[in-house]
Amino acid sequence: SRTQELVRAFWGKPMPNGMVIQIEPGTPLPAQHPAFGRGMEGGQPTAYICQAGNCSVGITTATALADALTLPPQMRGQQQQVRAT
Structure with a gap:
């Protein structure tokens, strides 16, 4: 499934402090989570x-996620980064 492709792309990169939070469609994240109010795209x-309290725009393909994760941490989603409020 596409979800598993995204998970594999994440775990295929060295992320010593990384984590995956997988939620069911329509399940809201807690208000204090930086991705609160976001969900599936398309x-x-x-x-x-x-x-650091900011999230990239949504990434829907394993290739795009793997590419983003190869960037230095301070540049991941830098041009597309938005502040969660």
């Missing part, structure tokens, strides 16, 4: 790279 499983 009806597809979606990954967000969150760090």
Whole structure:
């Protein structure tokens, strides 16, 4: 499944402090989570790279996620980063 492809892409990169939170569609994240209010994009499983209270835009393909994870941490989603409020 596409969800498993995203998970494999994440775990295929060295992420010593990384974690995956997998939730069912329509299940909200807690208000204090940086990805609160976000969800699936275009009806597809979606990954967000969150760090220091900010999250990237949604990533819906394993290739795009793997590419984003090869960037230095401070540059992941830098141009597309938005502040979660």
